[in-house]
Amino acid sequence: MRMTLLVLPLVMTACAQTGGLQYRSQAQQDAVVPPKAREGEYIGSGDGTATGDRLRGTVRWSLWAGDCVYPLVRQGQNIPDGLHLCTMNPVGFIETPDGARIRFDGRGYGLRSPERYRTSLTMVFGTEDTRYAWLTKVLGVMEGEFDEKAGRATWEVYFPAPES
DSSP: OOEEEEEEOOOOOSSOOSSSEEEEEOOGGGOSSOSTTOOSEEEEEEEEEEEESSOOEEEEEEEEEESOSHHHHHTTOOOOSSOEEEEEEEEEEEEOTTSOEEEEEEEEEEEEOSSOEEEEEEEEEEOSOGGGGGGGGSOEEEEEEEETTTTEEEEEEEEEOOOO
16 A cells, blocks of 8 residues: 655744744633543644645644643643653644645554653544545554654654545
8 A cells, every 4th residue: 555645743832933833822712623522631722734745734733632741841840750651632624725624633642751752643534625535535644753842743644645
């Protein structure tokens, strides 16, 4: 099976950044979808860009996570050494330059060690726009890293190429 790459570089930080996704709010009322059926604690929301060969656009997202130590890090609390596993549930929308609106929903895990924070998720997509209907027939796989000190994450989303 041939794979195509869709890259969603995510930047979750309070300082100005260009490109990627920008962390904007910790307030749950700013979530891009209602909290119903979300798993874990609300972490925050933001916006940014998606780039890839077949999909580009403006992204708005929110993240829920379970058993996550990141809220403690933001509060300045000490975190015990060792590995910390959390569940992750990002959800949001990609609005393309040609007017399509595509929903994404992810489920997976983040693994924090003293050196780095690795993330892996499965992504599903939904849209009413027939030009992007191929996304509704595949699962995406996201892998990435999160740098707590810089407040920056990079995610790459891979999905199978549509059948010709």
